[in-house]
Amino acid sequence: MFKPAVLSRLMGIVGELLITFGAIVLLFLAWQLWINNAVVAGQQKTASQELVQEWSTDKDKSATAPTSEDFGPAPAFAGVGEGAKFATIYIPRLGADSTRVVKNSVDLTTVLNNGYFGHYPDTQWPGQPGNFAVAVHRTNWGSPFGDAPKLQVGDKIYVETVDGYYTYAFRNYEFVLPTAVDVLLPVPGTNEAPGDQSILTITTCNPLLGDAERMIVYSVLESWQPRSAGPPVEMAKTQKVES
Amino acid sequence: MYSALWRVLPGNLWVKIAILTAAAAVVITVLMVFVFPLVDTAITVREVTVNQ
Numbered sequence: 151m152f153k154p155a156v157l158s159r160l161m162g163i164v165g166e167l168l169i170t171f172g173a174i175v176l177l178f179l180a181w182q183l184w185i186n187n188a189v190v191a192g193q194q195k196t197a198s199q200e201l202v203q204e205w206s207t208d209k210d211k212s213a214t215a216p217t218s219e220d221f222g223p224a225p226a227f228a229g230v231g232e233g234a235k236f237a238t239i240y241i242p243r244l245g246a247d248s249t250r251v252v253k254n255s256v257d258l259t260t261v262l263n264n265g266y267f268g269h270y271p272d273t274q275w276p277g278q279p280g281n282f283a284v285a286v287h288r289t290n291w292g293s294p295f296g297d298a299p300k301l302q303v304g305d306k307i308y309v310e311t312v313d314g315y316y317t318y319a320f321r322n323y324e325f326v327l328p329t330a331v332d333v334l335l336p337v338p339g340t341n342e343a344p345g346d347q348s349i350l351t352i353t354t355c356n357p358l359l360g361d362a363e364r365m366i367v368y369s370v371l372e373s374w375q376p377r378s379a380g381p382p383v384e385m386a387k388t389q390k391v392e393s
Numbered sequence: 394m395y396s397a398l399w400r401v402l403p404g405n406l407w408v409k410i411a412i413l414t415a416a417a418a419v420v421i422t423v424l425m426v427f428v429f430p431l432v433d434t435a436i437t438v439r440e441v442t443v444n445q
Contacts, residue, residue: 162394163394166394166395167394174424177421177424177425178424178429178432181424181425181429182429182433182437185425186429186430186433256442258438258440259434262441262442263433263434268442270442285441285442285443286441287439287441288441290437290439326443328440328442328443328444329443329444329445330443331443331444331445333443334443353441353442353443354441355439355440355441359439360439361439361440361441364441364442364443
């Protein structure tokens with residue numbers, strides 16, 4: 151039906167289109183794995199610095215509390231509306247650039263895909279007895295939690311809010327199915343009352359680059375210090391304060 | 394397709410290379426800024442939350 155010359159030219163065009171499409175797919179992979187990752191991580195860095203700047207008062211710029219000082223039980227955070235930024239989380243084991251902002255929502259496209267930790271709105275707040283549960287991506291979208299399996303028992307996880315600094319200590323992992331909502335209970339996995347214990351529960355995907363399961367990271371609230379006492383020493387290192 | 398594009402471009406070799414480089418930069422920028430985020434949202438849904 152076509153003359154051979156026309157056919158070969160047509161096939162040439164089809165071939166060039168396919169090669170172009172292949173190149174675009176490779177470009178997309180590079181964007182997803184590295185470029186967008188770096189862009190989102192950078193946005194998180196700026197967002198967390200802005201938040202800390204917003205909270206800071208003049209007098210706490212120089213203060214750093216002696217580590218031995220005990221400020222008593224942590225006050226419960228007052229709470230914020232759905233979708234609002236209200237805290238930062240810093241995990242030294244995952245690197246000096248691991249600070250991320252926490253929003254009060256677990257929406258995938260607007261919160262988690264922008265590198266934020268998302269707080270399950272129905273769970274408790276930092277310092278409140280019970281379970282402060284958040285979700286976060288493990289890889290891509292800023293890779294906020296990629297090195298999570300490197301955590302060791304007792305590793306500190308710092309949560310900063312407008313009130314002050316909550317220090318949690320990593321306790322254990324759990325691997326569950328995506329339907330295991332009992333990890334969000336005030337005492338994860340049981341119907342018991344929490345007493346005065348505060349837990350930080352982080353849910354993320356498992357296996358790496360898949361989401362057939364969830365990896366759950368539990369930490370226990372260890373201590374608290376008010377904003378006026380300044381950040382914990384390890385956290386202060388990541389927050390450059392202009393004098 | 395690309396050979397026809399090459400023929401219709403004006404100028405000598407270096408002008409053509411300059412035009413194509415600029416065009417490639419524009420195309421890649423548009424892809425990365427507008428197209429890829431949409432594609433990503435549509436095809437890569439990786440759930441990290443627990444729900445029923």
